[in-house]
Amino acid sequence: MVRRAASDNEGPRPTTIRDVAAHAGVSVATVSRILSGTYPGAPATRTRVLRAVRELDYVANANARGLAGASSRSVAIIVNSVVSPHYAHVAQGVQTQAAIEGKLCIVGTTGSDPERELATVQLMREEHAECVILVGNVVADEAYRARMAEYARALALAGSQLVLCGRPPLGPDVPALVVEYDNTGGAYAITSHLLSAGHQRILFLGRRDNYTTPESRIAGYRKALADHHVDHDPGLEVEGSMERHEGYRMISERLAAGPPDFTAVFAGNDLIAAGARQALREHGLRIPEDISMVGFDDLPPAADIGLTTVHVPHEELGRTAVRMALQRARDKSGTPERVMLGTHIVVRDSVRPVVRSGSRP
């Protein structure tokens, strides 16, 4: 690209490191070293350089830096949507940790479309981010997994870490870090909480085949039922996606078909719980007097509606993802690693002991 052809007069152009070097009377190498912190330099030189930077209002060109140096000092995060509280909190954690480590944060959204997710990973590959954090659940489709595994290898080859946040590993020999939280354990614990209160017919809202998150949660739910010797009725597992309006729909349709055949509701997440709660109300059913309800995630709607739920360390998830990835990048080790963060129940006011109508003890 030949920018300045004959005469150099075409208006002011941004200051470069060369200008700073000239103004400070040193070489560009010295300026680079001092500014990037590679080497402090002699106090006098250092002062001169920093003054030149200030006087010329110099800012480095990140593109040039990324090209010449090894890393581009950035962290990429790919989520379904930015407005969903779950992703927003994880993203916030990523942001926070990235800022601490002096990296900036690139965000991509997929709208839950696996194809778009794959494309976005490619985009991040172009960007040469130090790590690419994939958060949230997707269909555990085999073809998809194979393609993602291929991308993972490509990323590793280019020196960036792939982190799977809240989703299972791609395979034993795929270079990717995994930061999870205990979906199954949380679901087990909160189902047990309901069972201890005497509930036996617990409606699970949000079953979804091939989606890992609801699958893990439903597994905990089933295991708790089994451990408490309560019969498992597949009819109590209602299919729906993890959104508020879906919770509303699932309950509405159920109640339209007849009176409630359950005493408690385990909503797949808090959003579903909020929607379900509204539908129950519109049918004259109160929480917790008539129906008990629990959720999962402990995100904003939960506190507002006094929902007993499972707390997920969202921000910690994001922070851990960044921390692990950068640590791993420094260590140059390539073996997969896996971390599981714990969850715990937050008891509010949406569960009451069931009123036994006679019969068994």
Add this chain to the structure above:
Amino acid sequence: MVRRAASDNEGPRPTTIRDVAAHAGVSVATVSRILSGTYPGAPATRTRVLRAVRELDYVANANARGLAGASSRSVAIIVNSVVSPHYAHVAQGVQTQAAIEGKLCIVGTTGSDPERELATVQLMREEHAECVILVGNVVADEAYRARMAEYARALALAGSQLVLCGRPPLGPDVPALVVEYDNTGGAYAITSHLLSAGHQRILFLGRRDNYTTPESRIAGYRKALADHHVDHDPGLEVEGSMERHEGYRMISERLAAGPPDFTAVFAGNDLIAAGARQALREHGLRIPEDISMVGFDDLPPAADIGLTTVHVPHEELGRTAVRMALQRARDKSGTPERVMLGTHIVVRDSVRPVVRSGSRP
């Protein structure tokens, strides 16, 4: 950086455009032209190049591209926090439009700290984003404005557009686009809504000197009172920041001091409304039976709690910001521009006509 010193054997390195060119039997210029869409090329060549790209799994290096070319194909957004629904929705709009325009999105957070905001703008300047979108309100401090104006000029010089989203212009000769929404008009409309229902003592929650958003909203509130010939009682304007727990605090403290001296609450935003609602409840006051309440923003909590509020076109705000900025970048014109998006009331179920206790008609 001298990477390959003596022998070329140090494991596989990422594919470059040169590899593609060699593999396809053309020059790098041809590959570049075909891939960047500058020139389609002859069908046969085109096919060969694209096949080489596929076979070698080539992805371009965004840093090199940004360095050599004029633009870095990215859009930057700076917000207080990613988890706050207001910012999240604007960010989502930015994301969406950026994706449509084929740009990627860099996000920075400030934690409401003006100093950090300024620093983040500098960071984005390094990044050579095509536009830098600043969203949300800040203290309208004069020193801050001067520094930001200086940064705005620097950004303009470097060829990127500064967009102020939901905040007032920096000054007449500062090169920045402004995308606003009608805070004052919305507040006026919803205050009028309350006044029409007979409310005269309306508590405003969230006054904050020097913060532009609450200031604009309170201005609409005052104007509505004046136009309806209702006395303005400064004691009804409660100071607090725009968060949920602050809404809770403001009402709690007020009610701890004595019985309610108001019949309606105008919460500075929906988050405050949610917190205030909880506090009212804990004091045995129901909405809307005992106290009417309205909010501002029309974000998730609002629908959940049936809040009458002012709808703000958050996503549209973000999309417009990106659209305007890129349009402006193409047109190369440097004059400031300003756009104001409208708002409208969303009536739910949180306002009831006031019950007159005798006296006046």
Add this chain to the structure above:
DNA sequence: GAGAGCAGTGAAAACGTTTACAGCGTCGTA
């Protein structure tokens, strides 16, 4: 007092693209 070490600096080669310019055929026209 001489050699080794070391702190500080400079010159220049990369990094992987884009793009201005020039060169080459091939085609339609005179």
Add this chain to the structure above:
DNA sequence: TACGACGCTGTAAACGTTTTCACTGCTCTC
């Protein structure tokens, strides 16, 4: 049949950094 035009391609400079290597002067230590 010869000539300009045009479509397609190649060569090479430039973008603004980082980093290797080499070179100064110094200060120690023996």
